[in-house]
Amino acid sequence: MKSPLVVSVTGAAGQIGYSLLPRIASGQVFGYDQPVALRLIEIEPGMKALAGVVMELNDCAFPLLESIEATSDLDHGFKGTNWALLVGSVPRKAGMERKDLLGINGKIFVGQGQAIERNAAPDIRVLVVGNPCNTNCLIAMRNAPSIPENRWHAMTRLDENRAKSALAHRTGVHSRDVTRLAIWGNHSSTLYPDFENALIRGTPVSQHIHDRAWLEGDFIKDVQQRGAAIIAARGLSSAKSAAHAAIETVQTIRAVTPADDWHSVAIPSDGSYGVEKGLICSFPTRSDATTASIVQGVDLGEFGRVKFQLSLNELLEEKSMVSDLLPK
Ligand code: NAD
Ligand code: LMR
Numbered sequence: 001m002k003s004p005l006v007v008s009v010t011g012a013a014g015q016i017g018y019s020l021l022p023r024i025a026s027g028q029v030f031g032y033d034q035p036v037a038l039r040l041i042e043i044e045p046g047m048k049a050l051a052g053v054v055m056e057l058n059d060c061a062f063p064l065l066e067s068i069e070a071t072s073d074l075d076h077g078f079k080g081t082n083w084a085l086l087v088g089s090v091p092r093k094a095g096m097e098r099k100d101l102l103g104i105n106g107k108i109f110v111g112q113g114q115a116i117e118r119n120a121a122p123d124i125r126v127l128v129v130g131n132p133c134n135t136n137c138l139i140a141m142r143n144a145p146s147i148p149e150n151r152w153h154a155m156t157r158l159d160e161n162r163a164k165s166a167l168a169h170r171t172g173v174h175s176r177d178v179t180r181l182a183i184w185g186n187h188s189s190t191l192y193p194d195f196e197n198a199l200i201r202g203t204p205v206s207q208h209i210h211d212r213a214w215l216e217g218d219f220i221k222d223v224q225q226r227g228a229a230i231i232a233a234r235g236l237s238s239a240k241s242a243a244h245a246a247i248e249t250v251q252t253i254r255a256v257t258p259a260d261d262w263h264s265v266a267i268p269s270d271g272s273y274g275v276e277k278g279l280i281c282s283f284p285t286r287s288d289a290t291t292a293s294i295v296q297g298v299d300l301g302e303f304g305r306v307k308f309q310l311s312l313n314e315l316l317e318e319k320s321m322v323s324d325l326l327p328k
Helices: 015-025 044-060 098-105 108-119 133-142 157-171 212-234 240-253 301-321
Strands: 005-010 036-041 065-071 083-086 125-128 152-154 182-184 192-194 263-268 280-287 292-294
Touching: 005 015, 015 036, 015 044, 015 240, 036 044, 044 065, 083 108, 083 133, 083 240, 098 133, 098 301, 108 133, 125 133, 125 240, 133 152, 133 263, 133 280, 133 301, 152 280, 157 182, 157 192, 157 212, 157 240, 157 263, 182 263, 182 301, 192 212, 192 301, 240 263, 263 292, 280 301
Parallel strands: 005 036, 005 083, 036 065, 083 125, 125 152
Antiparallel strands: 152 263, 182 192, 182 280, 263 280, 280 292
């Protein structure tokens, strides 16, 4: 039996936590031969609900679930952690943009970054889900300066999955037939789902969809606005699909990406594609089973470059809004 992997999840009593935790505990995320020790982190007002979540996890009697610790103490919650899933934060309400949450949520990621810096295992990997996830990830990373930049990720896989589903519905194929669909930029209403380099059954989307106006218009807009559409319908933000995308993000980083595909995750820029170094930006990435790296040489085309630039401008604006939370 392998030794347990320590997995910390913040906001563990929330909606996403409720969908995410049983799937981690079951072995689906880290492998069916890999025991996990869960550290569930909440703020004090969430601790009572978290106690109920812990009861339910215990009642599942998961064979791979080695231990569960519920805590509001960040040092305890991140002690020896190998994977930190930073979900805990306030979701937006109808009519808000995700960046409107920066004032409430941004500062959460200062303390969490510092606690990860003090406590995490040397092989720590972090996935930020809490919104606005790109800039929250930047805040946490900059407050944990000894942790290598390639350990930090923010989630845009949900947007990739949404875009694949939209193309599949339009063409009558299965979403698994859509590959190389990358989200560029911010997890926000400026994100760019790159339909020009995506493939359907191995051939360019343009060979399957001749309505370029739809691709440039409603397709992009619907992917950009899908989170808001779910809030309008449910009265709550996406949770099941968000938990699923978090799981796929971790699985993808922990596996070798096939050479003919790529996946979206926001990671610190290395200067590729003219993006400011260190900015947490979504790119097409491939993993070697430990580290996601930016796929080089993708030609966005003139239309895509303009769209991507709009999202980059927004990331820079968000960065300037939180300059007081970024140590020099
Ligand atoms: P929720 O309100 O149901 O749960 C959030 C939980 O976080 C609550 O239990 C709350 O007590 C806890 N929390 C708040 N501040 C905390 C802190 N400082 N430390 C630890 N826990 C804290 O919300 P949810 O639906 O689970 O969504 C969580 C976040 O994920 C939101 O910011 C939401 O916008 C974001 N989200 C991101 C994506 C994405 O694609 N990146 C998708 C869906 C949701
Ligand atoms: C989503 O994309 O569903 C989440 O980021 C939640 C939101 O606020 O839209």
